[in-house]
Amino acid sequence: xxxxxxxxxxxNVETQSVERMKAKDPPTPSKKPKSPKPQNxxxxxxxxxxxxxxxxxxxxxxxxGMEEYLKYQLDHETEPFAPGPAFPFIKALESVNEQxxxxxxxxxxxxxxxxxxxxxxxxxxRLINSINHHNLFVERFCMTGGNSPIGYxxxxxxxxxxxxxxxxxxxxxxxxxxAATMFSAEKVTQVSETQLRVAFDGxxxxxxxxxxRIYKTQGLEKFFEHEKTYENKPLDHGPLKGFxxxxxxxxRKFYAKGHRIDCPIRTYLVTARSAASSGSRALKTLRAxxxxxxxxxxxxxxxxxxxxxxIKPHIFFDDQMxxxxxAAELGTVAAHVPYGIAQKMPPKxxxxx
Amino acid sequence: MDPQSDCTLVTxxxxxxxxxxxxxxxxxxxxxxxxxxxxxxxxxxVNERLVKLSEKQTLxxxxxLLGKDCEEQAKSKIFDSAKYYDLEIGKFCFCSKExxxxxxxxxxxxxxxxxxxxxxxxxxxxxxxxxxxxxxxDQQVQNQLKVLFSGDLIxxxxxxxxxxxxxxxxxxxxxxxxxxKGRIQxxxxxxxxxxxxxxxxxxxxxxxxxxxxxxRDICATALKTLRAxxxxxxxxxxxxxxxxxxxxxxxxPHILWDxxxxxxxxx
Numbered sequence: 001x002x003x004x005x006x007x008x009x010x011x012n013v014e015t016q017s018v019e020r021m022k023a024k025d026p027p028t029p030s031k032k033p034k035s036p037k038p039q040n041x042x043x044x045x046x047x048x049x050x051x052x053x054x055x056x057x058x059x060x061x062x063x064x065g066m067e068e069y070l071k072y073q074l075d076h077e078t079e080p081f082a083p084g085p086a087f088p089f090i091k092a093l094e095s096v097n098e099q100x101x102x103x104x105x106x107x108x109x110x111x112x113x114x115x116x117x118x119x120x121x122x123x124x125x126r127l128i129n130s131i132n133h134h135n136l137f138v139e140r141f142c143m144t145g146g147n148s149p150i151g152y153x154x155x156x157x158x159x160x161x162x163x164x165x166x167x168x169x170x171x172x173x174x175x176x177x178x179a180a181t182m183f184s185a186e187k188v189t190q191v192s193e194t195q196l197r198v199a200f201d202g203x204x205x206x207x208x209x210x211x212x213r214i215y216k217t218q219g220l221e222k223f224f225e226h227e228k229t230y231e232n233k234p235l236d237h238g239p240l241k242g243f244x245x246x247x248x249x250x251x252r253k254f255y256a257k258g259h260r261i262d263c264p265i266r267t268y269l270v271t272a273r274s275a276a277s278s279g280s281r282a283l284k285t286l287r288a289x290x291x292x293x294x295x296x297x298x299x300x301x302x303x304x305x306x307x308x309x310x311i312k313p314h315i316f317f318d319d320q321m322x323x324x325x326x327a328a329e330l331g332t333v334a335a336h337v338p339y340g341i342a343q344k345m346p347p348k349x350x351x352x353x
Numbered sequence: 354m355d356p357q358s359d360c361t362l363v364t365x366x367x368x369x370x371x372x373x374x375x376x377x378x379x380x381x382x383x384x385x386x387x388x389x390x391x392x393x394x395x396x397x398x399v400n401e402r403l404v405k406l407s408e409k410q411t412l413x414x415x416x417x418l419l420g421k422d423c424e425e426q427a428k429s430k431i432f433d434s435a436k437y438y439d440l441e442i443g444k445f446c447f448c449s450k451e452x453x454x455x456x457x458x459x460x461x462x463x464x465x466x467x468x469x470x471x472x473x474x475x476x477x478x479x480x481x482x483x484x485x486x487x488x489x490x491d492q493q494v495q496n497q498l499k500v501l502f503s504g505d506l507i508x509x510x511x512x513x514x515x516x517x518x519x520x521x522x523x524x525x526x527x528x529x530x531x532x533x534k535g536r537i538q539x540x541x542x543x544x545x546x547x548x549x550x551x552x553x554x555x556x557x558x559x560x561x562x563x564x565x566x567x568x569r570d571i572c573a574t575a576l577k578t579l580r581a582x583x584x585x586x587x588x589x590x591x592x593x594x595x596x597x598x599x600x601x602x603x604x605x606p607h608i609l610w611d612x613x614x615x616x617x618x619x620x
Binding site: 032034035037038066067070120121122124125128129131132138139140141142143144145146147151152154155156 | 552553554559562568569570572573576577585586587588589590591592593594595596599600602603
């Protein structure tokens with residue numbers, strides 16, 4: 001029932017409509033667990049286009065406008081959407097929640113998923129039908145009818161915001177909320193349904209872009225020199241540091257009950273820094289923050305795609321589209337963090353941080 | 354009933370909400386603005402837009418000012434201030450406290466708004482549709498009239514009262530909520546009709562559904578019910594028990610129709 005459908009390309013509209021299944025009756029609801037209070041939970045806000053595949057509908061909106069778009073949604077209300085790029089990630093969160101509830105039945109320290117969409121409430125019933133169809137635990141939603149989601153993101157103490165709309169993601173980051181842009185992919189690898197795996201780039205994602213600036217403006221040699229000189233000075237924090245911290249807190253709950261090796265949450269640092277030199281500062285910074293990742297992969301500038309294909313994370317965060325594309329080419333769901341100097345300068349094709 | 358007046362959305366507002374009658378002021382200056390000020394101005398811009406669409410428009414808001422136990426001096430101050438601020442008030446009704454509910458009934462009020470929860474409650478008890486008038490964070494006139502409906506009330510069905518019992522509401526209260534759902538209907542239908550006069554974007558009237566405790570299925574029921582009544586809301590929120598104050602602070606609705614179901618204080 002929870003089979004993850006592979007994404008179709010945008011051109012393949014005919015096949016897409018054939019794939020749309022009519023909604024089955026929702027399964028008999030057992031008593032659902034209560035949603036945790038926002039301040040206790042790790043809140044993930046996800047947009048409708050990140051959670052579901054709405055490419056066809058998006059095309060209608062772009063080509064024919066709002067009224068046609070809403071009419072289409074209404075006419076197809078009983079047809080659930082197929083999964084979108086964030087779907088496997090959200091499913092894995094639910095699996096972690098189940099395991100957390102088994103170990104700590106009274107705790108509210110869980111993942112909480114909020115559907116945060118710009119859609120008008122007219123499309124609301126179709127979205128709710130889709131959530132029911134896929135048996136997702138999404139009880140909270142905000143359909144803002146075109147208004148900015150920022151105020152609501154804050155009201156929910158959002159720890160991570162995923163959206164297909166890069167301008168909203170940018171806005172969120174500027175307001176200090178961890179956020180990343182998601183893209184639909186043509187090829188998506190099957191990922192674990194029981195262990196959540198999250199991979200992070202280092203500079204301008206977990207860390208600030210201070211060192212990346214040096215590399216981009218003064219070159220590789222200067223970068224190495226700088227990192228060596230300041231090896232013991234922790235880097236400043238980047239937009240996703242808080243999210244790694246939140247994951248770490250949940251991981252420690254599993255460790256406390258003896259689940260260290262088989263922890264249902266696993267984190268990875270995937271950086272272009274090299275183990276021999278500049279990588280040291282990255283590790284020391286994490287240590288200074290009291291944080292860690294389960295694995296740290298120093299690629300010394302090699303492409304990240306193949307390594308990620310081995311790791312099979314549910315999501316990979318990077319600030320550079322070059323790496324995002326490289327990851328997606330080999331089937332990894334990669335989300336773009338529009339932060340730092342990389343957004344202002346053209347991408348370098350050769351050795352990168 | 355006169356078919357003409359049947360279409361008019363007669364809304365009664367207490368003069369204590371329109372103007373600040375407490376703080377003393379000199380004889381010459383107008384009364385200070387109250388909670389309802391932004392609401393009235395927003396209603397006026399909706400009317401303006403409706404009339405622009407069709408001059409023979411009958412579906413309009415009509416605002417009635419209600420004054421409970423007002424002194425003669427205050428009455429003339431109220432008239433003058435309303436004129437000063439260019440408020441389109443259809444009728445000024447001054448009555449005693451005892452005749453308050455009767456005055457509402459006699460004027461075929463489709464909605465009584467007050468920032469005083471007790472007043473709202475008495476009106477509801479007398480069978481008059483009533484809702485809470487919300488304090489706006491900044492008294493700056495908004496160019497949109499925002500009306501918020503409770504999904505917990507509208508999504509209520511025979512089978513779905515369990516969760517209200519779990520929250521601690523008793524059978525009498527639940528019965529009252531069901532009755533409340535009936536009262537909202539007429540108002541919601543009129544708002545729906547008005548809303549349809551405008552397009553999806555750039556509407557002076559903005560409708561919101563908020564389900565505070567109900568599940569997403571309760572919210573879906575509420576959306577379908579409203580649609581059956583002719584109202585397709587613009588925004589929808591399902592909180593699943595999260596505190597509503599932070600969300601309301603962002604939304605800033607003028608009218609909040611929850612029939613006393615929700616306590617707006619942080620739980």
